[in-house]
Amino acid sequence: MRKVVIAGAGMTRFTGKQPRTAIELFGDAASEAINECGIKPKQVQALFMGNFMGDFEEGQAHVQAFTADYLGLAGIPANRYENACASASAAIRDAFIWVASGQFDIVLAGGAECATKMGTPLATRTFAMASDSRYEYAAGVTFPGVFAMLAHLYAKRYDIPLETLKNQLYQVSINSHYYGARNPKAQFHKELTLEDARKSPVVASPLQLADCCPFTDGAAALIIASEEAARKMTKKPVVIAGVGQASAGNLLSQKEFLPRIRSRELAAEQSYKMSGLGPKDIGVVELHDCFSIAALIALEGLGFFPYGTSGRAVEKGETKIGGKIALNPSGGLKAKGHPVGATGAAQAYEIVRQLRGECGERQVEGARVGMTDTLGGDGGTLCNMILRRGW
Amino acid sequence: MEAKLTFKEYNENLKQGRLSGLKCSGCGEVSAQPRLICAGCGGSQLETMELKGGGAIQTFTVNFVAAEGRESEVPYIVVIVELDEGPWIMGNLAGVKPEEASMDIMGRKVRLESTTVFAGDKYSAGEIARPVFSLV
Numbered sequence: 001m002r003k004v005v006i007a008g009a010g011m012t013r014f015t016g017k018q019p020r021t022a023i024e025l026f027g028d029a030a031s032e033a034i035n036e037c038g039i040k041p042k043q044v045q046a047l048f049m050g051n052f053m054g055d056f057e058e059g060q061a062h063v064q065a066f067t068a069d070y071l072g073l074a075g076i077p078a079n080r081y082e083n084a085c086a087s088a089s090a091a092i093r094d095a096f097i098w099v100a101s102g103q104f105d106i107v108l109a110g111g112a113e114c115a116t117k118m119g120t121p122l123a124t125r126t127f128a129m130a131s132d133s134r135y136e137y138a139a140g141v142t143f144p145g146v147f148a149m150l151a152h153l154y155a156k157r158y159d160i161p162l163e164t165l166k167n168q169l170y171q172v173s174i175n176s177h178y179y180g181a182r183n184p185k186a187q188f189h190k191e192l193t194l195e196d197a198r199k200s201p202v203v204a205s206p207l208q209l210a211d212c213c214p215f216t217d218g219a220a221a222l223i224i225a226s227e228e229a230a231r232k233m234t235k236k237p238v239v240i241a242g243v244g245q246a247s248a249g250n251l252l253s254q255k256e257f258l259p260r261i262r263s264r265e266l267a268a269e270q271s272y273k274m275s276g277l278g279p280k281d282i283g284v285v286e287l288h289d290c291f292s293i294a295a296l297i298a299l300e301g302l303g304f305f306p307y308g309t310s311g312r313a314v315e316k317g318e319t320k321i322g323g324k325i326a327l328n329p330s331g332g333l334k335a336k337g338h339p340v341g342a343t344g345a346a347q348a349y350e351i352v353r354q355l356r357g358e359c360g361e362r363q364v365e366g367a368r369v370g371m372t373d374t375l376g377g378d379g380g381t382l383c384n385m386i387l388r389r390g391w
Numbered sequence: 392m393e394a395k396l397t398f399k400e401y402n403e404n405l406k407q408g409r410l411s412g413l414k415c416s417g418c419g420e421v422s423a424q425p426r427l428i429c430a431g432c433g434g435s436q437l438e439t440m441e442l443k444g445g446g447a448i449q450t451f452t453v454n455f456v457a458a459e460g461r462e463s464e465v466p467y468i469v470v471i472v473e474l475d476e477g478p479w480i481m482g483n484l485a486g487v488k489p490e491e492a493s494m495d496i497m498g499r500k501v502r503l504e505s506t507t508v509f510a511g512d513k514y515s516a517g518e519i520a521r522p523v524f525s526l527v
Contacts, residue, residue, distance in 0.1 A: 121459035125514070128458050134398055135424050138509040138521035139481045140454060140461060141469050148452035149471060156450070156497050205453040205492070252423070252471065253430060255449075255479040 001100040005237035005390050007223045007230040008037035009352040010110075011345070014187040014218035014337035017116040022054055023067050025219035026112035029345075030071055033108070033221045037233035041071050044223075045104040047078040048095045050087030050111025050341040056126045057117040067112075082341075084130035085290060086376030087111050088220065089344025089383035093243045095224040096385075105229040110221030113339035123215050127340075130377035132250035144212055146251060146378045147291035148204035154259040154293060155206075158308030162206060168311030169292035170197040173210050173334055175320060175327070176289065180335025182362040187216055187337030211292040216337030220345035222352075227390070237390035238352045241369075242275030244268060244384040251378040259293075261375065263382035264301040268373075271384040272303075277369060279303035282386070284326040284354050284364045286347035287373035289333050298373055299327065302384075326364040329354065344383060347372040351387045392435045396425040405506050405520035410442040412476065423478035444503025444522070446474040448496050453489045460512045468492050472501055472524055482522035483507070500527040 010032025012025050026049065034041055047068045054060040064078040081091040088111030095109035115123055127143045141149075155165045177192035197210035223233070230237045244267035248254055254262055272278050279302060287302065289295035299310040304325045305318075313319060319327035330336045330350035333343060351370035353359050369388045376382070396413055401424070404411045413422045416438060420431030423442060428435055451470045457463075466489040473479050485504055487496065501524035509519045 121457070121462070124456065125458035125460065125512075129514070133515060134402075134519060136481050137515075138519040139469050139483055140457070140464055140467055140509075141452075141481060142454060142456065142458055144456065145452045145454050145469055148454075149450040149469065152452065152494055152497065153450040156494065162494055201455070202453075203456045205455075207452075249430070250424075252479040252481055255473070 002102060003227040004096050004099045004240045005225055005227055005230045006240065006348065006352050006387065007225040007233040007237055008033040009222050009349045011185055011220040011349045012218045013185045014216050014339060016187065016214070016217070018217050021058060022051060022060070022063060022112040022114045022219065023070050025217065026067050026110065026221060027070055029110060029219040029221040030108055033223045037223050039106070039233060041073060043106055044073055044076065044108045046076055046098065046107045047073060048081060048091035048107060048109040049078065050081045050091045050344065052082060052084060052087050052113055052340040053115065053118070053126050056122065057114045083381040084376035085288065085340050085343055086374040086381040086383045087341040087344070089372065089374035089385070090245065090381065092222060092224065092344060092348060092385065093245055093383055096240050096243055099224055099226055105226045107224045108221060109224050110219065110345035111342035112219035113341040114217045115215040115340060116217050120215065135252060136250055142204065144204040144207050144291065147293050148207045150259045150297065151206050151293040154297065157259060160308065160311065165311060166206060168296070168315055169211055170194055171314050172289065172292040172295045173197055175314065176332040176334035179329050179362050180331025183331050183336055186331040186335050187214060188331070188335045207291055207293070213290050213333040213338040216339040218337060218339035218342050218346070220342045220349045222345055222348055235391060236356045238355050238387050239390040240385060241277065241388045242271040242386040244270030246382050248379045254379060259297055260307070261297060261301055261379040261382065263379050264298065264373065264375065267382045267384045268302050271386045275386040277386055281369050282325060282371045283367045284329060284351065284370040285373065286328055286330060286350050288375040289328060290338060290375070294375065295327065295332070302371065302373055321362065321364050329359065329362045329364055344372060344374040347374060348385060348387065355387060355389050392427055394425065394427055395437050396439050398425055401425050402520050405522065406508060408506055410444050410503060410522065412440050412442040412478065413437040414440045421476040421478050423474060423480045442474055442476055446472040446501055448499050448501055449473050449479060451484065451492060451496060453492050466490070470524060480522060482524055485523050486525045496526070501525060502527050
């Protein structure tokens with residue numbers, strides 16, 4: 001296996017409803033990534049693209065072929081990845097493997113989504129398609145509902161009074177908005193107050209709107225290259241030191257393991273083993289906070305805090321920049337936004353910028369190693385990446 | 392390898408109020424959903440069985456924001472029940488007002504009271520039944 005790096009990274013501003021197509025958004029993100037590498041689009045040898053719901057958003061399946069053509073790349077192999085919210089991360093991981101194998105030297109990987117084109121009722125319906133249509137959806141479960149049930153289970157399992165947990169969850173969202181307000185590419189540039197969080201409507205008890213990420217349009221893209229090919233492209237290559245991916249059946253099949261996410265623990269173990277690094281080596285993490293409770297579960301599943309204690313750690317400021325682990329300095333899915341099929345690439349984009357020291361007032365000083373964590377569905381797919389400075 | 396229980400059979404049985412499952416001849420693990428291979432041991436010798444419908448609530452939510460086409464159902468309670476035979480199953484809870492559901496119901500014993508049918512929408516493959524539990 002050859003050493004593989006991220007040579008360039010691009011991302012659109014994440015937004016609510018906007019007029020452009022997923023292909024055009026991906027084109028913007030790809031341009032930023034390609035331009036900063038100083039290469040021509042024609043040098044890209046393959047396109048791996050995450051896209052969750054283009055079929056419903058724009059009546060557009062098979063978006064990868066037309067995206068390749070839009071970029072002047074017709075002729076190269078182009079694959080679409082549909083791994084629910086982890087689509088882009090699965091695409092990036094495969095790009096890593098293909099470059100590591102020697103098959104390709106330069107691959108464009110990322111994702112695009114125009115989720116807001118659906119409107120909330122249809123988006124709620126289509127997102128629920130990532131849970132089990134046979135044994136879960138019939139009961140009326142939605143994605144907020146899945147994580148709402150995990151929140152109740154978390155409170156019970158770790159014997160935390162629900163009111164205490166709720167306050168910890170508000171703090172997760174408040175922190176996300178604080179950083180989002182300092183990220184020019186985030187969807188929300190507004191800080192969240194405790195009062196506003198408390199007043200927000202209940203979506204699926206115990207989760208309120210302030211616990212939920214938004215629907216988002218946006219795209220992000222990376223140039224994944226062999227270390228050798230990247231020498232001509234960048235002085236600051238970001239090494240993909242470890243990757244992991246795992247699957248699971250529906251939420252019910254995960255039973256007594258819940259509220260832990262087994263697929264996360266399997267994927268993280270792979271990432272740590274491949275990189276030879278552990279949680280203590282990670283300075284900054286972009287993890288899957290689709291709902292506030294999901295951030296607590298992820299912090300523990302990745303090994304940053306013991307089970308049942310991450311809420312207290314958040315309250316004590318241990319997940320802020322300068323704390324034990326810098327959590328989602330981009331604003332996370334909550335404030336940066338969650339264009340489903342692009343999210344994993346946007347997480348990697350933030351880590352790349354953090355390692356290069358390009359994040360301005362939300363910079364994690366001296367960040368040398370970062371990690372991404374992307375969860376698809378109710379744990380059906382989980383991807384991690386560990387990235388480190390290659391200079 | 393041979394499928395002993397199809398989704399169609401499971402769904403038709405549930406519409407009639409019968410909860411079908413599979414038991415692994417190798418390790419004894421019980422599944423409340425059709426599957427080809429045992430999740431416990433990887434064995435392929437699964438036998439159909441009828442689940443009794445008793446269990447305990449593991450977790451729940453009261454849903455206030457519906458997916459497209461299900462707006463008239465909210466608010467409603469979704470529960471995950473651990474059946475006495477072991478597997479977890481998702482359904483709804485009758486007899487408790489959604490506005491009054493609290494964590495106190497977690498751990499409470501329930502029994503299968505009835506089934507209702509999601510009529511399906513333009514995206515789903517027809518009708519899908521789901522269990523409705525009530526507190527014992």
